[in-house]
Amino acid sequence: MNREIGISARAQTELNRLNAELERRTKQRTEDLETALRERTRAQAVALRLAAAVQSSDDAIVSQTLDGTITAWNPGAEKLFGYAESEMLGGYTKRLLPEGRAAEYSVVIDRIRRGEHVEHFETVRLRKDGKQIDVSVTMSAIRDVGGTVIGVSKISRDITKRKRAEEALRDSEARFQTIANGIQQLVWMADSSGSIFWYNQRWYEYTGTTAEQTDGWGWQMVYDPKILPAVLEGWKTAVANGTPFDMESPLRGADGKFRSFLTRAMPLRNAQGEVVHWLATNTDITDLKRAEERRAQLAQELARQAKELADSRSELETQTLMLQSVLDSMAEGLVATDAEGKFVIWNPAADRILGMASAPIAFDLMSSHYGLYLPDQVTPLPADQLPIVRALRGEVSTTELVVRNPSLKDGTWIEVSASPLRDKAGTVRGGVAAFRDINDRKSAERKIRELNDQLELHVAERTAQLQTAIKELESFSYSVSHDLRAPLRHIAGFSKMLVEEYGANLDSGAQHYLDRIQSGTHKMGLLIDELLNLARVGRHALNRQSTALNPIIADIISILKPDFEDRSVKWMIDELPPAQCDPVLVKQIFQNLLANALKFTRGCQEACIQVSCTRRKEDGQLVFMVRDNGVGFSIKFADKLFGVFQRLHRSDDFEGTGIGLATVQLIAHKHGGKAWAEGEVDKGAAFFFTLEAAKTVEGMAQLSAVGGTI
């Protein structure tokens, strides 16, 4: 029994432990279950709330698998896209894609697949009724318990209205810009602080500025610095008070010129009445202003003219009175007609000179009425030659006439000056003729004519006398030529024969005297030849023609050759321009000058003779020069060189007659030019000559110098 009692006691203990364990477990389980239950209930409640939210959302909430099969479609989706849930569940999202959106869709799906979240993706979807709608889509990935992306949840919102509003705003903005850029005014907008943030295109065109230059407060550069302070003050005041700004001021254009502008700025306010922007225009009022000025000027001019008119009227009256008294007191006859030939002026002197009063007669009868004759004193003046008739034809004339009528039996010479009277347009409105008694002048003229005739007679007589004198001179030189040369030749000839035939019988003294006779006759022969030459040059009629000078000079040099064959002579002959001269006489000039140059360089180691020509700056005349490096002369005798028989060297040193340079001067004078020389003892000489009359300044100077010495 005890054992049994013992076993039973242990079993009881075990049982008790087991029961207790069971109890604890049951309790635990119950607690777990209760917790699970509670959680599920809460989860269900959340799910219900979510479902309610999805169901009641205005946004379209759609779930789909990654391949596009729609797994959820809420009423919002039905409303937005027009498809019922039953139509879309199990269907494909692609039904909603308009043409051309597939690529964009797959890009977005790829982003989701990679686990990205896409927010507010704006795109276009196709409704069931075929209309396209603008939507903003937010998409997120749906993952399984393991976190793998298995689908997409999309919330789409209709943004068509917003888009339209935006477009409308854009359109409105564009319209504003178009208008603002299209109008002639410069337009700009400033913010509430007065800082300008926008200008229209015209502003930039007119000012030639850029946005960088004039934005904000940069616009000050287009104002004249002098008036800028006033503009700034006005603008700042307007901005501070929110009152419209209104001002006239010049703005500088792209061309740098200022034009007048009227600037008007208006504040734009929001619903609260606060200034948001300023909108302003600059209107070019230059032309307007000019027109106004012009109008003011015209008004002024009109007033001035009215006054002048009034003034001139009274002046006219005064003048008419003056004119009348002038006409009355004039010594000259003065008559005037209107365009029809009616005399409107006929002064008292006209009566007196014509010996008859004015009479209302036709022009045809006027000649016979007043006794008007042509200067031959017998032909009546034809009516069409009446000075007043010619004046009415528009001719200005001065005519001498004779008047002879019963009052003027002896006849009177008159001179008539007539001219048309024209209005400002040049139309002939009348004619005026003034005439005076010229009897005195006529008799004076007669006297002058007589005196002239006498004078001419005297001149003719004197000319004849002079011509006789010239003839006598010519025959004198002829005689000199014949009669002086002949005895000279005889002396020379016989003395020569004496030497030749009887020289052997003569002593040295006699021989010497005979030599002297020979050389004396030789010199005198030269003298006579040159004097005759000078006379011949004086008589020579000038035959001016274009003459090439170089051949003439070459010719002379070849003639002179025997004189320098045994000497060293360097000729420097420039190419000379053709000269307007008498070739015969100019050859004589060069001949004399070159022979002189050869003669006076005789003592030189190497003679150097130069011929050149320059064009004088003052009057363009050609100045010819012959220069040598010979013995020269003292400049104080330069004037004497050209006189007949003037010699500066002893004839033992240099033979010569003293006529050569006188001939040169005579030939230059015959051409209207002159000859002169420059030189220095032992430094050579230069001879110059011109072949034309001096012109312009120098000519005038010479003339006045001559006048001064007289």
Next chain:
Amino acid sequence: MKSNGVEILLVEDSEEDMDLTLHALQRGKVANRIFVVRDGEEALDFLFCRGEYSERSIELPPKLVLLDLKLPKVDGMEVLKIIKADARTKTIPVVILTSSKEERDLVSGYDLGANSFIQKPVDFEQFRETIKNVGLYWLVINQPPVLEPSRLIGADHDKR
């Protein structure tokens, strides 16, 4: 007949010039038969075989006439004119000798048909040379014109 067969007729009134010219012609050995007349009238008488020279034959003219311009009675220019106007004498070469270089003498002398024109130089040497050259040219170098050749050549040669 001394006035026939004359080679040169010298018409010169100045005795001095006559002497000098003859001297020059002789020294130059230009001609031997020189006949001198002293005025224009005598020159014409000689050439046209009149008066003192009426026995002369006009068909035997001198080969050259040296004519001074200033001559008594009939002046040189007039003599020239007459010689050149007559068909019988116009082929005789006439050389004018003068002191004058005056152009009017030159121009009218050539106008009237003078064959040459010589200014007597003062220098005797030159004068001699000139006279010699003139004589040589007109007597020796120059061929007389072919007009009436038979008359010009003939007795003249025989008498030389």
